[in-house]
Amino acid sequence: MIDNIADEAFAADLLRGHTDTIVLGVLRRHDSYGFEIYKSIREATGGAYEIKEATLYASYRRLVRDGLAEAYWGDESQGGRRKYYRITDAGRAAFRTNVATWVATRGIIDDLLGTTVPASTKGNRA
């Protein structure tokens, strides 16, 4: 698995390390359900990288456990109910903190690697 990741244009494990924050980022816009969140992430990466759904389920449960998100079942009448997630105030605060941490860390790494160019933050292969 690690070998496959090494071929990617970006570090998948680095991305995966931020799964919770990424999910919170999606939920910050609107309440969402599992597959919709999965699609948002897939589309944001241009379809090049998909976080495994099992990883996402683990993330949802972590977020709910930590009080950063709430889960509720929608009452759709079609084909069974759908489980939605809603970001909590604590979740919004955690998102802001995590983003600030990321920006600061990114700055340090950019400085250390001598890659302090705004465009480099997009993750494209240089």
Added chain:
Amino acid sequence: MNATDPIRRSTDVHRLLDDAFAGVELTPEVQDLKEEIRDNLLSRVAELEASGIESSDAARRAMNELGDVRALVDDDATTPMPVRVESASAAALRNRVRPNPGFVVRTVLLSIVAAAALVVLVLALLGVLSLGTGMLTAIAAVFGVALGIVTADALRQETTANHPLPAGRAVAFGVSTGLLLAGLAFTATVILRLDLAWLILSGLLVVAAIAALSYLGATQTNRHKPWVVVEQRATTVANRFDEDPAAAARFGIYTAAIWTVAFVVAVVLGFTVGWWWAPVALVAGFVAMLVTLARMLFGADARRT
């Protein structure tokens, strides 16, 4: 997007999901996770199907993409959620199903239509009303269609205990039931009004409907709500069909056999003893089916046979 998805008809996802969770203790949390995964899988399969992938391939691919369900469940078991204070009954209350007035009105009106059709049919067959044979056939069809719709509609309603059936399955149940009832009504018309050769057609209708119902029954998956499962486990004896899907499949086959025999016996009785005796075979078939069901579900020696 999820209402009209053709994949809601597919049982592949339900089967694969049941396989993935086979042997996992179904705690309320696990049931909850399973239902959540089910909905997301159906959405993914619909997306794959829309891109032109064949239904069962799409189901398998979506399941593979999901990753390791068991690891997820194990992980969950080792790091338990903080005490979840909500009881099963509280969950049931929170997720209670709102009454659907439209459904009630539809059911009542269609039942009245079906009852009226049946009364007219019986009166005409007894000679009280004089109606043409074509008219009687049409009335038999109305009777079947009305009750078929009632059946499908009912199965699409979420209840306090069960999630609604996927649209495709509900429609299949409705069509089979409608076909069966229309077929039986038509059989009565044939016996009293038409050339008996028409019995072949009515027989085919009835047997096809029974076969379809048996198939649907045997391939039914368990979709009880998590909190209901918890309460049931505490209060009732285990349902054999839930624990042993093979028994459910066997019951489906027995049912098809019983009804086929009953129908053949009905025809034989009709030709030999007289047509008034033919329904006796169908009643006997029904009783045999119920006895089989009772024995298979709750029989003391069911597990030893």
